[in-house]
Amino acid sequence: MSQQRDGAHVLVVGGGPGGSTTAALLARQGLRVTLVEKDRHPRFHIGESLLPMNMPIFERLGVLEQVMALGQRKLGADFPAANESGYSVFRFTRTLNPGTGYAVQIRRDELDSLLFNHAAACGAQTREQTEVLGIDFASDAATARLRRADGSVEALRVDYVVDASGRNTLLGTALRLKHKDPRHQSAALFAHFDGVARRPGEDSGNISVYRFPSGWVWMIPLPGDCMSVGVVCYPEYLRQRRGSNADFLLATLQRIPGARERMQGARMIGHLHATGNYSYSCSRISGHRWVMVGDAFAFLDPIFSSGVYLAMMSAEKAAEVVAGCLREPRREAALQRRYARFIRGGLAQLSWFIFRFNSPAMARLFAHPRDVLKVEQAMVSMLAGDVFGTPRVWWRLQLFKLIYLSMWLSLWRRSLRNHRNRRRQINVAFEGEDLV
Numbered sequence: 555m556s557q558q559r560d561g562a563h564v565l566v567v568g569g570g571p572g573g574s575t576t577a578a579l580l581a582r583q584g585l586r587v588t589l590v591e592k593d594r595h596p597r598f599h600i601g602e603s604l605l606p607m608n609m610p611i612f613e614r615l616g617v618l619e620q621v622m623a624l625g626q627r628k629l630g631a632d633f634p635a636a637n638e639s640g641y642s643v644f645r646f647t648r649t650l651n652p653g654t655g656y657a658v659q660i661r662r663d664e665l666d667s668l669l670f671n672h673a674a675a676c677g678a679q680t681r682e683q684t685e686v687l688g689i690d691f692a693s694d695a696a697t698a699r700l701r702r703a704d705g706s707v708e709a710l711r712v713d714y715v716v717d718a719s720g721r722n723t724l725l726g727t728a729l730r731l732k733h734k735d736p737r738h739q740s741a742a743l744f745a746h747f748d749g750v751a752r753r754p755g756e757d758s759g760n761i762s763v764y765r766f767p768s769g770w771v772w773m774i775p776l777p778g779d780c781m782s783v784g785v786v787c788y789p790e791y792l793r794q795r796r797g798s799n800a801d802f803l804l805a806t807l808q809r810i811p812g813a814r815e816r817m818q819g820a821r822m823i824g825h826l827h828a829t830g831n832y833s834y835s836c837s838r839i840s841g842h843r844w845v846m847v848g849d850a851f852a853f854l855d856p857i858f859s860s861g862v863y864l865a866m867m868s869a870e871k872a873a874e875v876v877a878g879c880l881r882e883p884r885r886e887a888a889l890q891r892r893y894a895r896f897i898r899g900g901l902a903q904l905s906w907f908i909f910r911f912n913s914p915a916m917a918r919l920f921a922h923p924r925d926v927l928k929v930e931q932a933m934v935s936m937l938a939g940d941v942f943g944t945p946r947v948w949w950r951l952q953l954f955k956l957i958y959l960s961m962w963l964s965l966w967r968r969s970l971r972n973h974r975n976r977r978r979q980i981n982v983a984f985e986g987e988d989l990v
Contacts, residue, residue, distance in 0.1 A: 562586065562880045565698055565712040567686050572848035572865030573718030574669035578615060579873035581677035588710065590684040590700065595670050596663035598825055600744060602782050603761045603774045603859035606646045607939030609654040611866045617672050621665065625658025626759045626777045631937055633763050634812055635921040642923060643757060649935040650928060650946045659759060659774050686724060689715055696843050714876050718847040725844060731836040738909050740769065740855060741792040741830035743803045744784030746823050751816040761859060764813050765917055770857060771813050786855060789830060799828050839897060840890040847872045852901055855908045863939045868897055896942065903941040903951065915961040929954050
């Protein structure tokens, strides 16, 4: 690996938030960066709900004002509850660590275009409609085979590769590192609507989440009268659909009381999509001369709107790893180990909640939040994206897990008692019958 940082060449694969952020930060440090995107901006993408922890990253990039101008202000998230309004709002102003008390909902085609163009403004060479066919790694360099829009193929020799290819998982697939998560497989249907009723007042920009037995629903208010509405469900539920995807999406929404009421005057206006195999991860996040960012490494269920934040947070950390490795090659393994621990720690925190979200115990705790020892504030902090080991948040989330376990045991015992009572009643009724 070259001992000279000046002139080092980095290839970033993928022009989404993760790739564009990494490219911008590395180009700012004087590195030669080539950022390639196989599609052409603007292009539709899901993941429109952002987190408060995104906002400082936008500020560090120098694009916060532009993002705010494009987005719908979001002050919290709401979940169904048995109260006057029918829902409980978790407001971001109640996070344990003072900071940004808001986020934005934003059209991803606009956000991704903004960040891609910003990377170019920072000095990265950006290429659209350029597909990476494969990458060969050697001890002294990496060589990528790129196919341009006109079909021609070129070989690009670089010093380091950042895989920010999203769910395409370029290196995860090529190196056979990608594994589906058997605990949490799901599918999704989503579309844009107008005429969907919004929450009143300052909560009009909040994301709403509804549960149903086979999954959950999101409603994300976007600028104008546009609402992103999606159903995330178990694959077996999606396989039950009859007719079109649009009919199935609308039929599912009609089965959920809170969602049904808000959809009374709604009209589908586009971007109907179906996707599946949501959850996966790769067994490695880095190797000699390469590192993964965001969804290229792992994808979680989008229940807590963490996708863009995880992509951009990992992009910042990956940029530090790449710059450090090019500056001090002997530290590559140590820098990559630290990066892996950091990313895996945040994903583990989120995964614990995601894999239990549809359980009766979790539904009850979200519907009736209790701020014992500021546990509810820790939950708000988690919803805001504070999952990377902040001590004040971390130990309270562990306390929440104990509360959850207690609730789960209570519901399990109640279910067991009810089952035994039903069997006893059946036995008594049977014994009272006259046998012939």
